[in-house]
Amino acid sequence: GQQLNQSPQSMFIQEGEDVSMNCTSSSIFNTWLWYKQDPGEGPVLLIALYKAGELTSNGRLTAQFGITRKDSFLNISASIPSDVGIYFCAGPSNNAGNMLTFGGGTRLMVKP
Amino acid sequence: DVKVTQSSRYLVKRTGEKVFLECVQDMDHENMFWYRQDPGLGLRLIYFSYDVKMKEKGDIPEGYSVSREKKERFSLILESASTNQTSMYLCASRTPGYGEQFFGPGTRLTVL
Numbered sequence: 001g002q003q004l005n006q007s008p009q010s011m012f013i014q015e016g017e018d019v020s021m022n023c024t025s026s027s028i029f030n031t032w033l034w035y036k037q038d039p040g041e042g043p044v045l046l047i048a049l050y051k052a053g054e055l056t057s058n059g060r061l062t063a064q065f066g067i068t069r070k071d072s073f074l075n076i077s078a079s080i081p082s083d084v085g086i087y088f089c090a091g092p093s094n095n096a097g098n099m100l101t102f103g104g105g106t107r108l109m110v111k112p
Numbered sequence: 113d114v115k116v117t118q119s120s121r122y123l124v125k126r127t128g129e130k131v132f133l134e135c136v137q138d139m140d141h142e143n144m145f146w147y148r149q150d151p152g153l154g155l156r157l158i159y160f161s162y163d164v165k166m167k168e169k170g171d172i173p174e175g176y177s178v179s180r181e182k183k184e185r186f187s188l189i190l191e192s193a194s195t196n197q198t199s200m201y202l203c204a205s206r207t208p209g210y211g212e213q214f215f216g217p218g219t220r221l222t223v224l
Binding site: 004006009033040041042043044045048088090093098099100102103104105 | 116143145147152153154155156157160162170202204206208212213215216217218
């Protein structure tokens with residue numbers, strides 16, 4: 001099946017720093033989703049991207065849908081302690097779009 | 113407010129036991145999903161149900177079965193639990209199409 005390669009696997013940063021993570025695929029995606037999982041909880045959708053080249057923001061978060069449709073980036077500006085968690089990229093894994101393939105996740109740790 | 117609940121947050125079972133994980137959603141969603149989450153592997157789809165009594169295998173269905181007798185409830189069954197099924201199990205639901213998947217808080221299952 002389709003695979004999403006997400007990097008880095010983990011990051012340990014100082015509060016206030018900017019963060020960048022990315023996701024690549026060997027096949028084309030028509031939709032990219034970014035989820036965040038807080039410790040002890042299920043993932044929650046942060047940003048959805050539907051068009052190649054699209055750049056979308058949600059507060060301090062910005063995500064981009066790569067032009068090739070095989071990659072996506074998520075940036076977090078001025079990180080704060082509550083940004084701690086695991087960030088997942090995801091994309092539809094079948095033509096109907098009702099199944100998702102997830103990347104391996106980026107674990108973010110923020111030092112106050 | 114959107115809600116997906118899972119019957120247990122933590123569960124410890126013995127090898128060979130039959131295990132039931134229950135998921136309930138209150139959003140009248142047709143689609144429901146069971147994933148397992150392992151470090152570095154992201155979320156992998158076990159089974160998907162697109163409506164009552166309808167199911168489809170995901171990427172890793174071996175060793176699992178599911179039941180969907182009512183729209184709001186989706187059960188994951190481990191017929192004979194094994195130690196390699198120790199994992200975090202996440203349930204999700206959504207409306208058909210490209211709508212967001214809403215996740216429950218997860219059940220951390222340990223098989224001894």
